[in-house]
Amino acid sequence: MRVVLQRVSECSVTIDNKVYSSIGRGFLLLLGVKDGDTENDAVKLARKISGLRIFTDENDKMNLSLAEIGGSVLVVSNFTLYANCSHGRRPSFIKAARPEISEPLYEFFCAQMRENGVEDVQTGEFGADMSVDLKNDGPVTLVIDSEDLK
Numbered sequence: 001m002r003v004v005l006q007r008v009s010e011c012s013v014t015i016d017n018k019v020y021s022s023i024g025r026g027f028l029l030l031l032g033v034k035d036g037d038t039e040n041d042a043v044k045l046a047r048k049i050s051g052l053r054i055f056t057d058e059n060d061k062m063n064l065s066l067a068e069i070g071g072s073v074l075v076v077s078n079f080t081l082y083a084n085c086s087h088g089r090r091p092s093f094i095k096a097a098r099p100e101i102s103e104p105l106y107e108f109f110c111a112q113m114r115e116n117g118v119e120d121v122q123t124g125e126f127g128a129d130m131s132v133d134l135k136n137d138g139p140v141t142l143v144i145d146s147e148d149l150k
Contacts, residue, residue, distance in 0.1 A: 007140035026071035033102035034079030041146035046112035072120035
């Protein structure tokens with residue numbers, strides 16, 4: 001599993017010209033699932049993200065976690081994170097898991113975020129055409145891959 005994490009001061013997802021979900025301060029998480037990913041990948045990734053200390057403290061140091069600031073997350077499924085652009089001009093998405101695999105893992109990941117103490121977990125709509133609006137805070141943007149986690 002792969003996440004592009006953006007620290008935001010606010011963020012929303014719009015579907016069919018209607019705001020579907022929104023958060024204030026926290027993380028926008030674009031989540032990609034590849035063939036071979038398991039619930040164990042979701043557990044590791046959720047644990048890592050929920051504990052990241054990337055919010056600034058009173059000394060302007062990145063030292064506070066999501067829970068410590070009372071932050072929220074907005075999780076948006078995004079198969080394009082597994083695009084292969086190495087050949088030609090049209091990306092290949094062959095490494096991305098099929099919806100029957102990726103949707104349950106997406107839902108499980110969201111549940112794991114809640115189990116790791118994130119009280120406000122909002123989502124997009126799996127497979128929908130979404131518009132994501134965000135106000136990036138920092139900007140702070142991280143790419144985290146479950147394969148890299150110990």
